[in-house]
Amino acid sequence: MDSVTQAVFGAGIQGVMLGRQQGLRKALLAGAVLATLPDLDVLIDYGDPILGMINHRGFTHSVFILTAFAGILTAVMRRLWPSPDYSAARLFLTLWLVLITHPILDALTSYGTQLVWPLKPIPASWASLFIIDPFFTVPL
Structure with missing residues (x-):
C-alpha cells in the first residue's frame, strides 16, 4: 500500500484513540509518522537489489516485531511523558493498531508482506487492493 494511505490510516486510528488526550493535531501527526x-526498511542496504526487493516488507512488517516495538514504545513514552489522561493499555493498543495495520494493508496488495517473519518468510498476499488505490484512500 502507498505511504499516503498508510499515513492517513495511522493518523485516523491515533486521532480516534488518543485525539482528545494528546490534542487532535498532535495525535494525527504522531499516528501518520508511526x-x-x-517502510523505513527501504533504507537498509542489502548489497544487492534483488535481496533488497526480497527483504522489503520482511522483519519490519512482522506482527511479532511490531507487537514488541509497540510494547517498547509504550514503555518509553510512559516514562518520558507520563499522563494520567489515558492508561498504558490504551496507549499500547493505539500504537499496536497503528503499527499492525501497516503490514495488514500491505498484505492486501499483490506484493504481500512477511506477516509472521521469521516463522514463515513467504509473503502473505491476498491481492485485493492495488498498491495505489484511490478508491480505498480517498474515503479515509
Whole structure:
C-alpha cells in the first residue's frame, strides 16, 4: 500500500484513540509518522537489489516485531511523558493498531508482506487492493 494511505490510516486510528488526550493535531501527526515506520526498511542496504526487493516488507512488517516495538514504545513514552489522561493499555493498543495495520494493508496488495517473519518468510498476499488505490484512500 502507498505511504499516503498508510499515513492517513495511522493518523485516523491515533486521532480516534488518543485525539482528545494528546490534542487532535498532535495525535494525527504522531499516528501518520508511526504508521509509515515499517517502510523505513527501504533504507537498509542489502548489497544487492534483488535481496533488497526480497527483504522489503520482511522483519519490519512482522506482527511479532511490531507487537514488541509497540510494547517498547509504550514503555518509553510512559516514562518520558507520563499522563494520567489515558492508561498504558490504551496507549499500547493505539500504537499496536497503528503499527499492525501497516503490514495488514500491505498484505492486501499483490506484493504481500512477511506477516509472521521469521516463522514463515513467504509473503502473505491476498491481492485485493492495488498498491495505489484511490478508491480505498480517498474515503479515509
